[in-house]
Amino acid sequence: MKLQEMTALARRLPDVEIKGLTADSRAVREGFLFAALPGTKIDGRKFIDDAVRNGAAAVLARPGTKAPVPVLESEQPRLTLAQLAMMFHPQQPRLIAGVTGTNGKTSVARFASQLWSSLGHHAGSLGTLGAVAPGYDYALKHTTPDPVEIHQVLSGMAAVGTTHLAMEVSSHGLSQYRADGVNFSLAAFTNLTRDHFDYHETFEDYYHAKRRLFTQLLPRGGTVVINTDGPFAERAVEDARAAGRRPLTVGRKGELLALRRVEPGATGLRVEVEAEGKSYTLHLPLVGSFQADNALVAAGLVIASGYGPSLVLPKLEQISAAPGRMELAGVRRFKSGTAGIYVDYAHTPAAVETVLEAIRPHTAGRVHIVLGAGGDRDKEKRALMGKAASMGADHVVVTDDNPRTEDPALIRADVAKGAPKAEVIGDRREAILAAARNLRPGDTLVIAGKGHERGQTIGTVTFPFSDVEVAREAAMSDEAAA
Numbered sequence: 351m352k353l354q355e356m357t358a359l360a361r362r363l364p365d366v367e368i369k370g371l372t373a374d375s376r377a378v379r380e381g382f383l384f385a386a387l388p389g390t391k392i393d394g395r396k397f398i399d400d401a402v403r404n405g406a407a408a409v410l411a412r413p414g415t416k417a418p419v420p421v422l423e424s425e426q427p428r429l430t431l432a433q434l435a436m437m438f439h440p441q442q443p444r445l446i447a448g449v450t451g452t453n454g455k456t457s458v459a460r461f462a463s464q465l466w467s468s469l470g471h472h473a474g475s476l477g478t479l480g481a482v483a484p485g486y487d488y489a490l491k492h493t494t495p496d497p498v499e500i501h502q503v504l505s506g507m508a509a510v511g512t513t514h515l516a517m518e519v520s521s522h523g524l525s526q527y528r529a530d531g532v533n534f535s536l537a538a539f540t541n542l543t544r545d546h547f548d549y550h551e552t553f554e555d556y557y558h559a560k561r562r563l564f565t566q567l568l569p570r571g572g573t574v575v576i577n578t579d580g581p582f583a584e585r586a587v588e589d590a591r592a593a594g595r596r597p598l599t600v601g602r603k604g605e606l607l608a609l610r611r612v613e614p615g616a617t618g619l620r621v622e623v624e625a626e627g628k629s630y631t632l633h634l635p636l637v638g639s640f641q642a643d644n645a646l647v648a649a650g651l652v653i654a655s656g657y658g659p660s661l662v663l664p665k666l667e668q669i670s671a672a673p674g675r676m677e678l679a680g681v682r683r684f685k686s687g688t689a690g691i692y693v694d695y696a697h698t699p700a701a702v703e704t705v706l707e708a709i710r711p712h713t714a715g716r717v718h719i720v721l722g723a724g725g726d727r728d729k730e731k732r733a734l735m736g737k738a739a740s741m742g743a744d745h746v747v748v749t750d751d752n753p754r755t756e757d758p759a760l761i762r763a764d765v766a767k768g769a770p771k772a773e774v775i776g777d778r779r780e781a782i783l784a785a786a787r788n789l790r791p792g793d794t795l796v797i798a799g800k801g802h803e804r805g806q807t808i809g810t811v812t813f814p815f816s817d818v819e820v821a822r823e824a825a826m827s828d829e830a831a832a
């Protein structure tokens with residue numbers, strides 16, 4: 351495509367044919383535009399020469415940058431890259447709902463996609479679990495990938511016929527303009543609690559990044575579904591309205607969908623929801639009362655896409671949880687009862703607290719938790735996660751999550767600061783097996799932090815590892831021994 355057709359910023363440049371886009375000099379091929387971005391670790395302009403050697407035909411960079419090929423100057427190169435990527439891959443599913451918030455994005459995206467499918471649409475989701483739709487399955491390294499990958503994926507999904515897409519938009523993604531070229535028709539905000547304070551300096555910064563989705567990326571007049579039950583819900587409603595967007599609330603104080611009651615039962619949640627003056631009693635096949643909040647946000651999105659509550663709400667009775675979210679991965683069987691082993695992706699203090707609260711009604715005996723915290727991420731959340739674990743569980747085992755390039759023992763020590771009575775077992779498999787051995791009839795074990803992940807990153811290498819598989823092993827070895 352001609353650079354001049356892609357952006358007005360190119361009007362004074364020689365007319366260059368662009369064959370591809372990338373922000374990574376190592377991925378540049380003949381005829382590519384290389385975006386030299388100011389990074390968090392290093393200035394991308396250092397790689398201009400490498401990019402040109404690899405065949406770059408043009409460079410996108412801040413004004414004043416020198417290069418041996420034409421330079422497309424932009425004050426906001428990340429934003430411009432997103433716009434170029436959108437021009438380069440113009441096809442997108444017809445209806446895209448962006449979902450943001452600290453916890454619950456993946457769950458909401460999966461639920462909304464399932465609801466649209468049950469209404470007969472070719473629907474999909476994009477986020478932590480990859481980009482998935484009928485005929486399309488693509489793994490992603492990030493919850494919200496870089497704009498070039500986003501637009502490749504969106505056009506791929508549109509090409510297989512996807513019309514309805516629920517897409518997670520992380521705060522990193524929002525502050526780095528990764529999703530600024532996406533044509534959002536709807537947005538959702540789940541909640542805002544502590545995470546990523548290694549990246550965002552304050553709660554205020556973190557919230558400002560999140561709200562970009564519904565004050566800037568969502569077009570004026572667009573609808574944003576807001577869960578009323580988190581600390582930033584009221585501000586989100588006010589800010590959406592002030593920016594000319596239309597907030598629709600769901601939750602205990604919701605106006606569109608009012609959650610009147612949630613009762614955890616043996617086979618799921620019994621919930622009562624009021625909509626348009628009518629009351630619905632529904633059985634959701636989900637574990638964890640927080641899933642009722644996520645289910646209502648998803649239902650809100652689908653209603654906002656043009657369906658009545660009486661059609662949408664009953665469809666919630668058929669939804670299934672995303673893998674690794676309160677997933678019953680194994681059951682230890684005893685002569686006098688059972689003990690369930692759940693795998694959950696709780697990796698923030700609020701998620702640990704929520705999950706332990708949610709599991710208590712399913713537990714006649716003691717609640718056990720195995721958890722760690724990721725390396726090269728928010729350090730301050732670690733002791734808070736430990737504290738939430740020691741407050742909500744009767745027995746805590748602190749172990750490794752993804753240590754990445756940090757010393758695992760120091761991460762464990764940080765978590766244990768909040769849980770001084772915890773057992774500490776570094777090896778994650780050993781920690782899970784030890785906690786499972788401790789179970790008695792009526793107990794439950796929550797293995798927190800890694801959910802669906804299929805690997806453990808130690809240093810810069812990712813080794814195969816699955817909490818679900820180890821949980822099964824823990825339960826099966828027991829059956830064999832019985």
Ligand SMILES: CC(=O)N[C@H]1[C@@H](OP(=O)(O)OP(=O)(O)OC[C@H]2O[C@@H](n3ccc(=O)[nH]c3=O)[C@H](O)[C@@H]2O)O[C@H](CO)[C@@H](O)[C@@H]1O[C@H](C)C(=O)N[C@@H](C)C(=O)N[C@H](CCC(=O)O)C(=O)O
Pocket residue numbers: 373374375376386387388389390391392393394397491492493494495496520521522523549
């Ligand atoms: C902190 C952060 O978000 N960093 C992301 C950011 O990197 P950066 O721009 O800061 O990169 P940098 O290392 O300073 O390098 C600067 C530039 O030089 C380029 N470069 C570098 C080396 C080279 O040889 N040639 C070259 O061109 C890089 O491609 C980059 O454009 O942009 C990169 C390209 O999009 C991302 O891969 C990278 O994600 C890092 C690896 C990461 O771990 N990100 C996580 C924290 C993340 O984004 N998580 C969110 C949130 C998940 C959640 O909801 O919990 C997510 O959406 O997944």
Ligand SMILES: Nc1ncnc2c1ncn2[C@@H]1O[C@H](COP(=O)(O)OP(=O)(O)OP(=O)(O)O)[C@@H](O)[C@H]1O
Pocket residue numbers: 451452453454455456457458478493518540541640641643644674675676694695696697700701702704705801
């Ligand atoms: N509505 C909620 N309120 C509080 N905690 C929640 C909620 N929904 C999910 N959680 C907790 O957060 C964990 C992660 O859920 P989910 O994967 O849906 O969130 P996410 O926002 O996509 O996370 P990520 O930021 O990693 O993409 C769950 O396993 C659960 O422990």
Ligand SMILES: N[C@H](CCC[C@H](N)C(=O)O)C(=O)O
Pocket residue numbers: 493697723724725727751752799800
């Ligand atoms: N998307 C989240 C995932 C955290 C999962 C946890 N297992 C960890 O490694 O910290 C992040 O990048 O912060």
Ligand SMILES: [Mg+2]
Pocket residue numbers: 455456477478479493518
């Ligand atoms: Mg997610």
